[in-house]
Amino acid sequence: MTIKGVIRTGLIQLRVLDMEKSIRHYVDIIGLEYVGKAEDGRVFLKGYDEFDHHCVALRETDTAGMDFIAMKVESDEYLKEITEKTIAFGLTVEHIEANSDQPGFGRRVAVTLPMGHRLDLYAEVEMAEDTPMTMNPDIWKQAPRGMAALGIDHALLFGPNVDLTTKYFTEVLELSITEVLKNPENTGNMTVWLTANNKGHDLAILEYPEPGKLHHIGFKLEDWHAIGHAADLISVNDVALDAGPMRHGITRGQTIYFFDPSGNRNETFAGGYAHYPDHPVREWDFAHVGKGIFYYTRELNERFINVVS
Amino acid sequence: MTIKGVIRTGLIQLRVLDMEKSIRHYVDIIGLEYVGKAEDGRVFLKGYDEFDHHCVALRETDTAGMDFIAMKVESDEYLKEITEKTIAFGLTVEHIEANSDQPGFGRRVAVTLPMGHRLDLYAEVEMAEDTPMTMNPDIWKQAPRGMAALGIDHALLFGPNVDLTTKYFTEVLELSITEVLKNPENTGNMTVWLTANNKGHDLAILEYPEPGKLHHIGFKLEDWHAIGHAADLISVNDVALDAGPMRHGITRGQTIYFFDPSGNRNETFAGGYAHYPDHPVREWDFAHVGKGIFYYTRELNERFINVVS
Amino acid sequence: MTIKGVIRTGLIQLRVLDMEKSIRHYVDIIGLEYVGKAEDGRVFLKGYDEFDHHCVALRETDTAGMDFIAMKVESDEYLKEITEKTIAFGLTVEHIEANSDQPGFGRRVAVTLPMGHRLDLYAEVEMAEDTPMTMNPDIWKQAPRGMAALGIDHALLFGPNVDLTTKYFTEVLELSITEVLKNPENTGNMTVWLTANNKGHDLAILEYPEPGKLHHIGFKLEDWHAIGHAADLISVNDVALDAGPMRHGITRGQTIYFFDPSGNRNETFAGGYAHYPDHPVREWDFAHVGKGIFYYTRELNERFINVVS
């Protein structure tokens, strides 16, 4: 294998206000599969095209947002190596035992990022019961449901200390920067897009005064046709649309933003270029932020800038 | 960066019988960009979405086929490391100086594979003059032409010693196996699909008595819509169709096969899953080869099996 | 209204060998809606985008094929007018009372065509219970199922006396000819495509020694993406594929042919030009029949020519 070290964003635990409505949203509309429920009431979901046990955990509580996001790494040995480097970098880590709160997951190392978010790192996770076929496989066992999300794609995190967090991501986790957005003063990066693989981003981070905020969690769709179908489902099901269907200048992905019933922003995302580590970083100056994010209208809407969870 | 070692298939030199017709085919119909011409008459082409100097070299001669295929690696240091390992593995290598025959390319190490093909490895290549934009980039400078091939995707090679070649690819180059097709006797692999990244394959190899044969070179298209448009262009332009539009069971890609004017088989390929190194290998027994390659008809056509260049 | 006289092909009664399998095929896979069942066991189906009571009646018996096909006309007055003209033309007609065998349908006039098929004409039919919305309508109430057939599109009938039948269709029913395929001797038309509206065809007729045969019944899909999804469903559900996904030269439609469990050929059809009555007739000589029907491969398969029901 030549994808090494950190492999991908693999798990997010979201806080939701109403579990029943959330399941309807993520399962019936977005099309994730229901995997199971914990004794404490948390619900686990996965994309139909994923092998790992689950990629979303939903926790019912009284505020929306993200408990943590997690990235899978190549091996436990590598996990030890980056844990040491993380501590040496100056971040605090917490050790979470295998199978303690995420069924099927091996031990995790929870890192508190300079932006205030918790990032878990893990090397082991059991395969889901219902994975894609592997012996003379059909493309799927049955036609995907709803928006037909294949699985988790990426997240955009808002918080302070983007520079230090970027340093951590690139120097310790060895993520690649795909694109950067300069701040209005052009003195540094306001937003950085980072990837562990061919995707345009596994994580993006935006400088923001309040720590630990989630702008959106993105799920992967097949193509532009699927984006249009997602838009149709949003309207027919009275889902709160944020923006789209449209394209990003940044990542070149085709996209639609909307909110889950708790106010967490979701994105369904398709297309975009394949990133390779020898590609140059794409740069955006602040004057072009509209084109970068909302490639067609070239103007961000207020809600997109101000609403986070 | 966490894509390390071998990065991707990046270059193929094809033998063609008529340069003018070949340029019309690869540039006007497939949509590659014309980069330039060598003093010896060879012509260099690239995909509109690629950064490197070129991805296809065409050499006019009296037999079709492939002179060599080449993979890009992360660094010259790594190139040295795998060169030693290649020699230790027992394969012969030849050293090719920078800018000697491929303008813009750094030094290459040419490996003679057990299957009889020449595989070049290289770490350095200059950026093309006309790359995708990197400063407040548009998605493209002008709408892609013809089939709108983004760039090179993969190749399928036919020759003897698939097992030994697989061993070399996985142990020395550390490629990941994505899928295997068992031989009729179920005693080993008849075909192996290998990747250096998230693609379903950078290279596939098939056991065949004659060494050094090319089954097809694949170019990447955007999606199923682009596959249909490619089919339309094939018919309108009287290109020799082989099979498709269709889907593969293997890689799950959407595809159409056709021949260049010299009889080299081309594929235009879209979609398919994103491979990660922690995914299980998908296996096909020989009885399902039809479904694996021609997912809709489930039967290979004679031409697909017997015609190579 | 300026679509007058004959409006469209609106109903077909098919003979099937196994009702349960047929329902699974037409409802779960093709995506028609189950409307209801007659006391004699016949089952009625409709497309999700149709207003009329039903468009397909399935009758279980021991041979596959078509009992009759039916076209809707603008008014009972017009029905009387063409009934008289039909008799004057020399064809026999039979009168079928309203609601006698097709629930919701007004009286029908059954014409025995020179090709041996029974063509019913009717002016009145009740709206289905579950029609598309008409008050502040959503695009659909829920996402279409399976191949997402919108409704019936056309049929291709095989039988003798194409010339006389064409004369009847154009002179009495005032259908427009959109395309013709010349016979091998170029002495007349082997196949004629006819329409009552903007579609490429409501009916096509092909000269064939055996009377009253059905080559295929076509259902309308949204676009090329839907054709690809239909192909995926065919393979995953082990439906017997005939040909495609592909495009026709004739009508320019995008298409896939397959068989229902009884051996009746189905087509799912999308795209194609919009016909207007002032457009010239497109002509095909016999040497180009391959290109006309199988626009990509340019060769008909044996099954397509020889298998009818």
Next chain:
Amino acid sequence: MTIKGVIRTGLIQLRVLDMEKSIRHYVDIIGLEYVGKAEDGRVFLKGYDEFDHHCVALRETDTAGMDFIAMKVESDEYLKEITEKTIAFGLTVEHIEANSDQPGFGRRVAVTLPMGHRLDLYAEVEMAEDTPMTMNPDIWKQAPRGMAALGIDHALLFGPNVDLTTKYFTEVLELSITEVLKNPENTGNMTVWLTANNKGHDLAILEYPEPGKLHHIGFKLEDWHAIGHAADLISVNDVALDAGPMRHGITRGQTIYFFDPSGNRNETFAGGYAHYPDHPVREWDFAHVGKGIFYYTRELNERFINVVS
């Protein structure tokens, strides 16, 4: 032929401020074909999929807007018949000689609508030199350019007296109403969609104090994929976007609105249902106007309501 009487909207003469920029817009970006230039400097264009001589005439002057829109009817006899009925209805008509100002066009009858617009009616027009093929036709001679507009689709006209104009369109021209939007007081129709064929609309009319205004002229695209490609071209070419890509609730079409360099609003439109004259009229109350026009965001933008030419 069973499409009778009025056949379709076939021609619009637009006023533009700068001919060179307008040609670049309509030919290079929208993809119409350049047909020729009149001695007075007017330029004629057509869609690649149209047979008639031209569908757009551009006239350079100092205000944007529409000189007239024109509908083709089945025959000169029918033209005489509706001319008499038009006069009897109380509208003034003007007779325009064949080939006087629109090359290739037969005589026209220019009707001044109660809304203030000029509607021309004509029965005869020469075929263009460069029509779609009719003998063993390819789907197109070369791949369509730019947005790949197939031809003219419809227009939305703003002006007073929608009720009286509707009466004229339905009683004299026998157009079908497909949808209506009620006024805020629910005392009548604010907007009416009318068709002569299977399209969702050939013309739509909206009650507005100022007479003779053009809201937009719509061109037909192939499908949702083409809408997305149009959006890409709009952004890359700095065309002034109005709204979309999106779907309409009304007509169910997929759409994007933008402005030509003179400020005339264009629409590129795909999909939508096939209308038949036996279909019920779809009704929208004023509270749902947002959903009806901007099906995804459900809110009209200010520009869409207030900018006409």
